[in-house]
Amino acid sequence: MNEIIQSSLSLLWPELTLTVTFILTLFSQFALRKAPMHSGYVALAGFLLAFLLLGTQGGSDASVFGVMLAVDPFAVFFKYLIIISGILVLGFSLQSEEIRNNAEHAGEYFAFLTSMTLGMFLMAGASNLLMMYLSIELVSLSSYVLSGYLRNVERSNEAALKYVIFGAVSSGLMLYGISLIYGLTGALDIYSMRDVLATGAVMPGSWAFATLVAAVILIIGGFGYKISAVPFHYWTPDVYEGAPITITAYLSVASKAAGFAIMIRFFKVAFLNTVSADGAWEVLAGMNWELIIAVISVLTMTLGNLVALWQDNLKRMLAYSSIAHAGYMLMGLVVATDNGIAAIMVYFVMYLIMNLGAFYVVMVVAQKTGSEDIDDYRGLAYRAPWVAGAMAIFLVSLTGLPPTAGFIGKLWIFAAVLSKPGFVWLAIIGVINSVISLYYYARVFRNMYLRQGDEEKAQPILFGSRTIAGSLIFAVPTIVFGLYFGPILEWAKNSVTLFLR
């Protein structure tokens, strides 16, 4: 037992670092009473250390503490995404006036950001239903508090309350699903679950199979809530609108990445027979879950896009657009091949850059103009050409047009879908949706470039060089990765390996 613990802990340096960072950040506020925002630098140091220590997990294909937590290339990939977006969001937060104006609790703010990141790290590797539940709870608990951070803003309180209520319902559904699966297979870790299913204990056509389907749908409730897939998306617009924008950005990228990681791991491992040489998954007889995911994918992207058309608040519009993007990414899971997963991973890298960039621009513009309304973006191109230019790049990329990162992401997803026979209809729906999304992204674009603001709103907005540099950090890669994406593709393809025991 001692050796197990030692060898397990030696693979968990980033997680341990984040745990210690949480405690240090929390207590740093007592030493930094005069400058509470400096707690952010404590957290930043911890995040950077965790980022470096992630290198120690590279190349490992193992599971620690029995088979509780997989440390494999797939998990490490998502952990990199999470920690990079974590570092960027910490950077946002240090610049954010919303947070500065409530700086007396900044210690807690940065501490919860750390615990949320820790939870997402655990989600990326969790391979036991119990660990899955616990890690999701850790993330949820932290994000509930963070979305209600702005105590004196009514929207923020509303966001937190709605988030808690919907969160409680989905964890309840998920726990119920877990209990059904335990009753059917007597297993909590997904490897034993697969072994039991492989013995034919649950035959298609039997009542036990119906139970399994019900249980899987209930568990999707838990995952779908994290990635805001329809019909578990209800919390998304209100929370994204009400939460501090830094948290919105983090939820829309990192939390979603962790949700996808946990969902992919569950579906790949629990129902897998073998992986063929070309990376196609051979699913256990009768356990075809692809159609369930395909339906959710279609619902998610269609609803996200259609409702986004009517939004006047840019934050809320981006919330619906992030729902739609989750729908596109789910198409990669429907394919059930390693290629599909690699496509999701590529998409996520691109999505991280363009979405964080868009939220960054919304944040800095709101800090100058005090508004997040799309109408108040009129004439922005003349008032603040650099920032508006960056925003235009993000919008083009979010639509998925060349030569931007978003185009590459979509390209690989659609290529993966078309490689699967019988799912051409899904690709067609995806393309139609992309066209719909063009309309609402273009609306912001049109407001920025083709319309003049009111007289009193015609003065140039002066952004500091830090802000312009900040938006370029996102805008430049959005273009660069649209033209030169070889390394990312390579990285994703090398990281599809899941620990399969």
Add this chain to the structure above:
Amino acid sequence: MLLEYLPLVLVLAVSLIFGIVATNASWLFGPRRPDPEKLSTYESGMTPVRTARQRFSVRFYMVAMLFIVFDIEVVFMYPWAVRFKDLGWFGFWEMLVFVGILMVGYGYIVKKGALEWD
């Protein structure tokens, strides 16, 4: 095997019966001479002031929430304590880590002054 719960059932039954009998016996046998003093709300011999149905301070809520968290901690400790000797030092250190994590939380709320009633 469920017979082991017989003492528990007996205690429950006795307390239930005692409660019913004791409250109804006075109603059955006692003389009834009501006066305003007797009919007023019983508050440990003090004259009642104000209505009992008033808002509580949010601090009660705070204390109750902290109570639950530490309640859960004790629930985790109990099965470990049952097997303490078999699990040995090894289990001891593991439990110490667990308690240590929660003591961090305790240190935080003390330092933050969340338990001060001012």
Add this chain to the structure above:
Amino acid sequence: MELTDIIFYIFALVTIGSAMIVVFSRNLVYSAFSLMFTFLGVAGLYVLLLADFLAVTQLMIYVGGILVLMIFGVMLTHRVVNVEISSGAMRVIPATIVVGVFLGTLLLVLTRTKWMVMEGSPDVIGTTSMIGTALVTDYLLPFEVSGVVLLVAIVAAAFMARKR
């Protein structure tokens, strides 16, 4: 019908009956107190399933802690009795259909399914020591992670109840 069956039905009746009062009572205080009997009934069902530790946990945490918290929560609000539940019954028909379909599916599935039966019966002496061993061996990681979750919960509780 054996004695255990009778006991089961008593507990089931207590659980379901009090749960219905929780849902249908217009008075929050009644609902909260009725919930106590729901928890007690469930604890009784756990005992019948030979999950004695779970039953004690249920009493300690739910009856001893969470219920008290709920009653505090009710008392924190302005008017304690006759609180108007503003979101009354809405969209009764669709809700009934959805809940009915859900209930029907689950009932069918639960009664017809052949569940996995574990070899051997649980230790009559009790599950506590088994749980104790599992906590510090096989389930060490979830155990410590739940410590972290509780830590975050403590901080979050203190944070949410902070002064304005």
